[in-house]
Amino acid sequence: MAQASKLYFEDLSYKSFVYPGDEEALDNIKKIPGARRLFRWLIENALEDYLQLENKYYRTLVTEQNYPSVHERVKHCCRVLDCPPPETYLGYSPFFNAMTFGVNRTFLVINSSMVETYTDDELDFVIGHELGHIKAGHVLYKTIAWFIVMNMQYLQLIVPFPLPMGLLLQPLLLAMFEWSRRAEFTADRAGLLTVQDAGVAMQALARFSGRLSVREGEHNLDSMLEQVADIEQYDNPLAKIMLFVNSMQATHPYPVLRLSKLRDWMEEGGYRSVISGEYIRDEDGEHELGPRLFCDTCRVRVNAKRGHCPRCGTLLVVPAEASTNGDGSADDAPDDET
Ligand SMILES: [Zn+2]
Ligand SMILES: [Zn+2]
Numbered sequence: 001m002a003q004a005s006k007l008y009f010e011d012l013s014y015k016s017f018v019y020p021g022d023e024e025a026l027d028n029i030k031k032i033p034g035a036r037r038l039f040r041w042l043i044e045n046a047l048e049d050y051l052q053l054e055n056k057y058y059r060t061l062v063t064e065q066n067y068p069s070v071h072e073r074v075k076h077c078c079r080v081l082d083c084p085p086p087e088t089y090l091g092y093s094p095f096f097n098a099m100t101f102g103v104n105r106t107f108l109v110i111n112s113s114m115v116e117t118y119t120d121d122e123l124d125f126v127i128g129h130e131l132g133h134i135k136a137g138h139v140l141y142k143t144i145a146w147f148i149v150m151n152m153q154y155l156q157l158i159v160p161f162p163l164p165m166g167l168l169l170q171p172l173l174l175a176m177f178e179w180s181r182r183a184e185f186t187a188d189r190a191g192l193l194t195v196q197d198a199g200v201a202m203q204a205l206a207r208f209s210g211r212l213s214v215r216e217g218e219h220n221l222d223s224m225l226e227q228v229a230d231i232e233q234y235d236n237p238l239a240k241i242m243l244f245v246n247s248m249q250a251t252h253p254y255p256v257l258r259l260s261k262l263r264d265w266m267e268e269g270g271y272r273s274v275i276s277g278e279y280i281r282d283e284d285g286e287h288e289l290g291p292r293l294f295c296d297t298c299r300v301r302v303n304a305k306r307g308h309c310p311r312c313g314t315l316l317v318v319p320a321e322a323s324t325n326g327d328g329s330a331d332d333a334p335d336d337e338t
Contacts, residue, residue, distance in 0.1 A: 006076075006080055006196060007080070007196060007275065008079055008080055008082065009080065009081060009082055009193065009274065009279060010082050010281075011082055011281040011282055011283060012081055012082050012135070012193075012274075012279055012281070012282065013135075013279070013280040013281055013282035014132070014135040014136035014137070014186070014190075014282070015280040015282075016273075016274050016279035016280045017132065017186060017189035017190055017193060017270070017274065018136060018186050018189075019182050019183075019185035019186040019189065019261070021182050022136070022179070022182040022183055022185070022186045025175070025178055025179035025182050026137075026138075026141060026179050026183070028175055028179070029141060029172070029175050029176060029179055032172055032175070035172065039140060039141065039144045040103070040140065042144070042147075043102075043103045043140065043143060043144070044103065044104070047143060047147060048102055048103055048104060048105065051101050051102060051107075051143075052102070052105065052107075055089045055107065055109070058091055058092075059089035059090060059091040059109065060089060060090045060091075061087065061088070061089055062074065062088040062089065062090060067090060069120075070088065070090065070110070070115060070123075071088070073120065073123055073124060073127060074086075074088050074108070074127055076124070077124055077127040077128050077131055077194050078131060080128070080193070080194050080196075081128060081131050081132070081135060081190060081193065081194060083131055083134060083135055086100065086106045086107050086108045086131075086134065087105065087106075087107040087108070088107065088108045088109075088110065089107060089108070089109045089110075090109075090110055090111075090112060090115060091109050091110070091111055091112065092111070092112045093111035093112060093113060094113050095111060095113060096111065096113055096114050096117070096207055096208060097111045097114070098110045098111060098114060098126050098127070098129070098130050099130070099142075099146065100130045100131075100133045100134055100138075100139050100142065101139065101142070101143045101146070102139065102143065103139070103140055103143070106134055106139055108127070108130050110123075110126065110127070114126055117207065117213045118204065118207065119200075121195055121197065121200045122195075122200060122203060122204035122207070124191075124194050124195050124200075125191040125192070125194060125195045125200060125201050125204035125205075126191065126204060127191075127194065128190050128191040128192075128193065128194025128195065129187040129188055129190060129191035129194075130187070131190060131194070132186060132187035132188075132189065132190020132191060133183065133186075133187045133190075135190065135282075136183065136186050136187070136190075138183045138186075138187070141176070141179065141180075141183075142180065142183065142251075144176070145176050145177065145180045145251050146251065148173065148176070149249075149251060173249070174248055174249075177248060177249055177250060177251060178248075180251040180252070181247070181250065181251070181252065181253045184251075184252050184253055184258065185253065185258065185261045185262075188201070188205065188258055188261070188262050189262065189265055189270070189271070191204070192262060192265075192266075192271060193271070193274055193275075196275065198262075198263075198266060198271075199221070201262060202221050202259055202262065202263075203219075203221065205255060205258050205259050205262065206219065206221065206224055206255075206259065208255035208258075209224070209255040209256055209259075224256065224259065225259060225260065225263065227256055228256060228257075228259070228260040231256070283310040283311075292304065293316060293317075293318065295309035295311065295312060295314050295316065296314055296317075297309065297312045297314040298311050298312045298314070302316060304316050304318045
């Protein structure tokens with residue numbers, strides 16, 4: 001689909017595409033005493049710089065000079081979903097994956113295999129998916145979930161939790177993974193809104209379950225979706241328990257399940273209402289990148305990217321040191337930790 005024919009969702013709020021239970025599952029994690037503070041401390045004191053250094057050591061920053069076509073696609077996707085473009089890096093990896101990390105400096109990493117294999121439209125789905133994570137305020141918690149998964153064996157060496165403590169941590173970890181899987185369904189919806197083409201979105205997702213870059217013409221989406229109907233016919237409780245246990249510590253849902261959830265959202269009419277302009281607007285830029293400040297006239301907190309206060313129209317002046325957080329909250333915002 002040509003970029004010129006795309007719809008642009010001005011002020012689109014993540015609430016228009018959030019998957020049921022995503023926010024509730026995330027709220028449950030935020031309610032765990034100390035969790036939010038601990039995560040933020042970890043990110044601000046170590047992870048943020050570590051991840052940025054890792055980018056500088058391993059990856060290529062995408063700019064107008066360096067892979068300008070990818071740079072242009074990121075900017076285009078940001079225009080569709082109405083959010084500021086994050087720093088984007090290309091990293092070498094044979095695995096299909098893209099990630100969004102960071103708190104104060106949110107960045108996007110796209111693996112080389114995706115750029116090499118995916119069509120431009122499918123790449124837009126991937127970028128839109130990641131922007132969905134940013135808009136929905138997932139990034140802080142996604143960063144932590146990723147860090148835990150990647151470093152579990154080292155964490156256990158560095159922090160020798162006594163057994164009861166380790167047992168106490170298990171519910172937190174399982175809650176993190178449970179939320180993380182729901183967050184993927186939310187982000188897939190953002191990917192679909194970016195490409196505005198169900199076939200492209202489905203084909204991008206089907207790459208995770210064996211859609212080849214050779215013999216493309218032989219791939220059949222409909223018969224893949226029939227697998228979902230097959231899955232529903234299995235009623236072996238032991239097999240289901242084994243699959244459940246198997247997925248408990250996964251950050252991503254089974255790929256075929258992602259296909260069917262996206263199809264459900266279309267069938268339920270959620271996608272159509274956003275496309276037809278009936279969507280929830282994020283007047284305050286609550287869950288987007290960009291510095292936050294208070295309107296001088298009415299004192300509401302506003303995302304400075306708006307330029308003007310949405311309530312009274314006062315021109316916003318961005319101080320040089322204005323800060324923002326990737327989970328969508330400002331430093332001066334009340335901590336919702338209980
Ligand atoms: Zn994701
Ligand atoms: Zn105002």
